Amino acid sequence: MKKLFATTAVGLMLALPISAQAQVTADSDTMFYPTVEHAVKASDLIGKRLYVAKTEVDTSAAYTDADTNWDDIGEVSDVVIDLNGDIEAVLVDVGGFLGIGEKTVAVNLSSLKMIPDGDDADDYFVVLTGEKAMLEAAPAYTSEPAATDDATADATGAKAGGDAIEWSDITSEELTGARVYGPSGEDLGEISEIVMTDDMKVGSLIVDVGGFLGIGEKPVSLHPADLTLTRDGDDIKVHSAMTKDQLKKLPAYEK
Numbered sequence: 376m377k378k379l380f381a382t383t384a385v386g387l388m389l390a391l392p393i394s395a396q397a398q399v400t401a402d403s404d405t406m407f408y409p410t411v412e413h414a415v416k417a418s419d420l421i422g423k424r425l426y427v428a429k430t431e432v433d434t435s436a437a438y439t440d441a442d443t444n445w446d447d448i449g450e451v452s453d454v455v456i457d458l459n460g461d462i463e464a465v466l467v468d469v470g471g472f473l474g475i476g477e478k479t480v481a482v483n484l485s486s487l488k489m490i491p492d493g494d495d496a497d498d499y500f501v502v503l504t505g506e507k508a509m510l511e512a513a514p515a516y517t518s519e520p521a522a523t524d525d526a527t528a529d530a531t532g533a534k535a536g537g538d539a540i541e542w543s544d545i546t547s548e549e550l551t552g553a554r555v556y557g558p559s560g561e562d563l564g565e566i567s568e569i570v571m572t573d574d575m576k577v578g579s580l581i582v583d584v585g586g587f588l589g590i591g592e593k594p595v596s597l598h599p600a601d602l603t604l605t606r607d608g609d610d611i612k613v614h615s616a617m618t619k620d621q622l623k624k625l626p627a628y629e630k
Contacts, residue, residue: 425449425487434488480516557616559618569581580597
């Protein structure tokens with residue numbers, strides 16, 4: 376079933392997955408709620424750190440800081456709901472360095488606990504019982520159908536040669552100047568710039584497409600999640616599912 380993504384603009388209310396259900400203050404014959412007690416807004420949940428605890432967390436204990444036995448595994452990036460309006464999962468960005476190599480995994484909402492912050496009645500810690508390695512080994516979340524074997528081979532660059540590598544396995548120096556290849560192995564252009572976000576994560580990669588000897592090239596912005604990497608000897612190759620014609624239709628990147 377196709378998914379819908381909740382954003383910070385959505386006033387979605389999440390019931391706390393702990394002992395009691397959220398108490399709703401409203402008339403039973405109305406569709407509007409003056410307030411929802413003991414609830415968490417999606418807009419507040421997004422951006423929260425997710426902690427993994429190896430043992431069950433005592434929800435009755437007063438936590439003023441994250442417990443020293445909790446592992447900070449990543450950040451909540453979104454909430455997934457289905458077309459019936461039911462909450463399916465919380466998306467968490469785990470791993471990576473400076474945003475490179477991050478993987479997004481979908482965690483069942485019922486597996487999470489929101490532990491009240493003893494210093495702030497309006498704040499809480501998001502905790503999952505388990506092992507850090509459990510999330511690192513979890514499959515990456517995608518909203519698209521699984522790719523066919525041929526499409527996967529194209530996307531990973533297998534047809535263009537080289538061994539698949541992770542973003543965390545390369546440096547920005549290696550990445551700058553790397554060639555970008557399309558689904559059929561055609562040379563699309565070169566990475567000319569790495570754009571960082573305010574929180575020092577890789578926001579986009581600027582690829583110079585087309586032209587001849589640097590003349591007539593068009594810089595376009597691509598997100599790292601839409602690209603894959605291979606290493607062929609000392610060469611780093613970047614692979615895109617888009618063709619050169621598709622890239623040329625993208626708006627030109629402007630600083």
